[in-house]
Amino acid sequence: MRGKALQLNPNVIKRNERVDLIFKWVAILSTILAISVLAALLIDVLSDGAGRLSWKFLTSFPSRRPARAGILSAIVGTFVIMGLTAAVSIPVGVAAAIYLEEYARKNWFTRLVELNIANLASVPSIIYGLLGLGVFVRAMDLERSILSGALTLALLILPIIIISSREALKAVPFSIREASYSLGATRWQTTKNAVLPAAMPGIMTGTILALSRAIGETAPLITIGALTYIAFLPTSPISVDGTFPFIHLSFEWLKDPFTVLPIQIFNWVSRPQKAFLVNAAAAIIVLLAITLLLNAAAVYIRYRFRRTWK
Secondary structure (H helix, E strand, O other), rough: OOOHHHHOOOOHHHHHHHHHHHHHHHHHHHHHHHOOOHHHHHHHHHHHHHHOOHHHHHHOOOOOHHOOOHHHHHHHHHHHHHHHHHHHHHHHHHHHHHHHHHHOOOOOHHHHHHHHHHOOOOOOHHHHHHHHHHHHHHHOOOOHHHHHHHHHHHHHHHHHHHHHHHHHOOOOHHHHHHHHOOOOOOHHHHHHHHHHHHHHHHHHHHHHOOOOOOOOOHHHHHHHHOOOOOOOOOOOOEEEEOOOOEEEOOOOOHHHOOOOHHHHHHHHHHHOOHHHHHHHHHHHHHHHHHHHHHHHHHHHHHHHHHHHOO
């Protein structure tokens, strides 16, 4: 009976082979379809906006005249918002991941926290915009400022950073921790000197990909009241005058209104003039270039950290 049970039915084998072949071709066709649609969109955007790209377009402020309009304030606002978002979200997200993975006890409370973090990662971005409007703009009276926008985007990507950082920490072999403990290291010394360096490629990759998502978000910033037309730059954080110590730091720029590339693109697309649609296509190309640079930075950082760790 055991010998008969081990015999394979030729018909079953052929049927499984046919199913595998069908699945393979469905996967190939789906991939080709997705790449074709993406290529068509990229070709359309490049054909419309490539001719509009110029140094004047990058260094000019928005204007009601399409030929004079540029994206300087949107580019500067994008980098300022993303820099402040990274400064807030990365330390908090990585610290939370370290605590949950290395220090927290595995009980019902930590499981509840982990479940809520996973659920927050899938919440629509406009919900974070409403949260930022209620908490930062109104309750904390930060108004529609750079700080409000950065804190809102930080909340948006914080669950993603925590989850990706925890997965990177889980991927570190436990034997590394045991080797560190055997040498007399404390838990913090083990985490700082052994676990974090090994997990850093995954942490940095997840963090940069989370920032790549935030850079293209429009709904949360529109919800909190980011402006669609700004013809000036934020206040400089550094001022020079004749009084000691001559160079002074200022935080007034945190209260300034702002705009970013996605909002500027949204503004131009909503206008009926065809010339503004060309400007929007050119701005999309710039936004895609910045996103690709961030993704390339993620790949490079991952490669460098892996090489250093080895």
